[in-house]
Amino acid sequence: MIRRPEVFDDETPPPDLRHREAQVQELIRLLHRARTDHDQGALLAGPSGVGKTALGRTVLEEFSHEFGTHWTWIQALGTTTGELFREAIRGAGGSVVDNAPNDTLPRKLRETLVGDDLLVLLDEADDIAGTGAVGQLIAVPGVEVVVICHEPDDWLARAEADTRQYLHSGRIELRRFGVDELADILADRARVGLVDGAVSRKQLETIADDVAGVAREGIQTLRAAAEIANECEHTSIHDTDVDDAYERARASIREANLQSLPFHHRVLYELIREGSQVTGRKLHAQYEEIKEGVYANREYTPISRRSRRNKLNKLRAYDLVERERLDHRWLYAPTDSELIAPLTGIDEQQIQLKCMTK
The missing domain is CATH 1.10.8.60 (Helicase, Ruva Protein; domain 3)
Known part of the structure; x- marks a missing residue:
């Protein structure tokens, strides 16, 4: 029945961008403008699964091939500003060690480009609004950025003024x-x-x-x-x-x-799954209790309440968690309680213990 299974893989690009012709032309227009003015990026927005990544990757690849520019696709979810810069440097054809100091990375990217242009597609970029990452990237001459997110109004509201100005008039929204x-x-x-x-x-x-x-x-x-x-x-x-x-x-x-999500999202998901149903207040309290043990000897550090809320929104957008209002409180529950996040043994034990004793 299935002749070529790879055709149905998420990573397989579509044969063409059917029924997205207007959005393709708009993105091409914005990229042409960026080549001359360097003051206009693009913000691709819409719900999960409507082809934002496919559109961005297809158009940037063809555009860069036509005009001889570099381009790179970066999965921004769960990454730091330093990691974004390292990926951008490699996408521009340069090399950089993983432990290179963050304050040297903008200069390294400038030196790598030396007059060339670089188009950066930041996929799953919901978390990096307000971190300064986009502003630091576009401050490097020759770098233009296309951001992919779910909620454009929320993203722009959290972004810094220069980033908001850079992206606001370049919004392209994809409907179902x-x-x-x-x-x-x-x-x-x-x-x-x-x-x-x-x-x-x-x-x-x-x-x-x-x-x-x-x-x-x-x-x-x-x-x-x-x-x-x-x-x-x-x-x-x-x-x-x-x-x-x-x-x-x-x-x-x-x-x-769930497999694609970074560590922080998985920790929050497991707290909700183990608790079956948990209020937002209880979830934050449990996170505070388990964070020292869960994050011990890891490269990650615990995240703030605001960052947790952003990650909870991602869990909901990915259909992993459901939320309902109960007596002026938010109640969270797993969509599928049998789906377990891939955490290592001690992390699971600590989360289970905290949820069972509450």
Whole structure:
């Protein structure tokens, strides 16, 4: 049934950016402006799974190839400003040791570029608003930045004034796809990834409707439907296979999301999962109690309440945690209590102990 499984992987770029033509042209316009004015970046925003990364990577790669500029894609989630600069230096063709002092990195990036340009795509950049990282990058001559985030208003509100000015008029928001639009995208994947005649247009429209226009969920649901059809020894995807595919796809996406998250997010997730249901106040109190042991002998340091709140928003955006209002308090619960964050033994034991004694 599945002829080319890699077609359904998140890392596989789409055959084309179908139904994103206007956003592609707008990003190209902003990149052209950045080459001449150096005062205008771009902010790609929208919910998870609507193709922000695919659009950014595809356009920046083609643009840099056409104009001979460097470009690099950096996963910004959980990274420090120093780590961002090191990745930018390597993306510009330079080399830098991991323990190079942070205050030397802007100069090193300038020396690496020596008159060349560098386009930086900062993916999953929700956490770095307000850290000064973007402002320090764009202060280096020749560096232009494209930021990817979920909530543009929140991101800009937390950013410094110079960064806010740099990105505000370069906002490109990606909405969810319509049913027909997403069905077209799924048809492209099916044509390459599945055997001929494996799925009908009506089934693709059903999937597109079930996932409310989220491309990633649609692609993974199509893959799950084909897997279920194989398991049932069907010669093509049946409607019942589609019906059973959605929850399998969601579970697969949640697991991949959790695996991709940095350490801080996983600690918060495990506190919520072990507690089953926990109020925001209790969650912060438990974090304060376990942080000394959990962070001992690690490169990370405990994070502030504000930073925890930002990371809780990411857990919700990734469908890992649910939140509801209860008597003027927020109550957090895991979406799937059987999905365990990959922490090492002592961390799990300490978190379990604190949650059981509260």
